[in-house]
Amino acid sequence: MGANCGYGDTPQGRKLLAYHGPTIAVSIGLDPSWTKDQPRAPRPDKTNIAALVDTGAQETCIDSALATELGLPVIDQRSVGGVGSFEVDVYHAQIHVERLRYTIHGGFAGIPLLKERVHVSVVLGRSFLRDCKLTYDGKTGDVTIELNI
Numbered sequence: 001m002g003a004n005c006g007y008g009d010t011p012q013g014r015k016l017l018a019y020h021g022p023t024i025a026v027s028i029g030l031d032p033s034w035t036k037d038q039p040r041a042p043r044p045d046k047t048n049i050a051a052l053v054d055t056g057a058q059e060t061c062i063d064s065a066l067a068t069e070l071g072l073p074v075i076d077q078r079s080v081g082g083v084g085s086f087e088v089d090v091y092h093a094q095i096h097v098e099r100l101r102y103t104i105h106g107g108f109a110g111i112p113l114l115k116e117r118v119h120v121s122v123v124l125g126r127s128f129l130r131d132c133k134l135t136y137d138g139k140t141g142d143v144t145i146e147l148n149i
Helices: 013-020 064-070
Strands: 002-004 023-029 046-053 061-063 074-082 084-097 102-111 122-124 132-137 142-147
Touching (some): 061 084, 064 084
Antiparallel strands (some): 023 046, 084 102, 132 142
16 A cells, blocks of 8 residues: 655646655654554544655654654653754654554654754654655656555
8 A cells, every 4th residue: 555745646746846855644642552563553642744755864753842742751862963963852652654554653853843944843764764665756746655564
């Protein structure tokens, strides 16, 4: 089962994809009663959050202000890099991609995405993509993602 995360269905799909990158809606929260073995998705604290599918990001991260708003527990601190290096809080959470029926859980670096004018609250990095097949057509703006596990 695959999901569209591009803009090929719009007249400006190619330009939108180049500007925004592939995006998909996710739910986020921390459902303490949820385990990986359950067929149901975890109960989210917030739904329909825009997530950037980013092959350049090693890990999946969430906006630090969103993590604070949701009351996600800080479980660690670590240094992350981009342009330079800085210390961030790591939040315990579950991120569910409904269109893939797939949940990733664990520690996610809190990055000030919205403060830095990134247009999404979640970045799905290569730690997420390692379980996926991504097809990117820059000419048309079409992007599809599917589980590959």
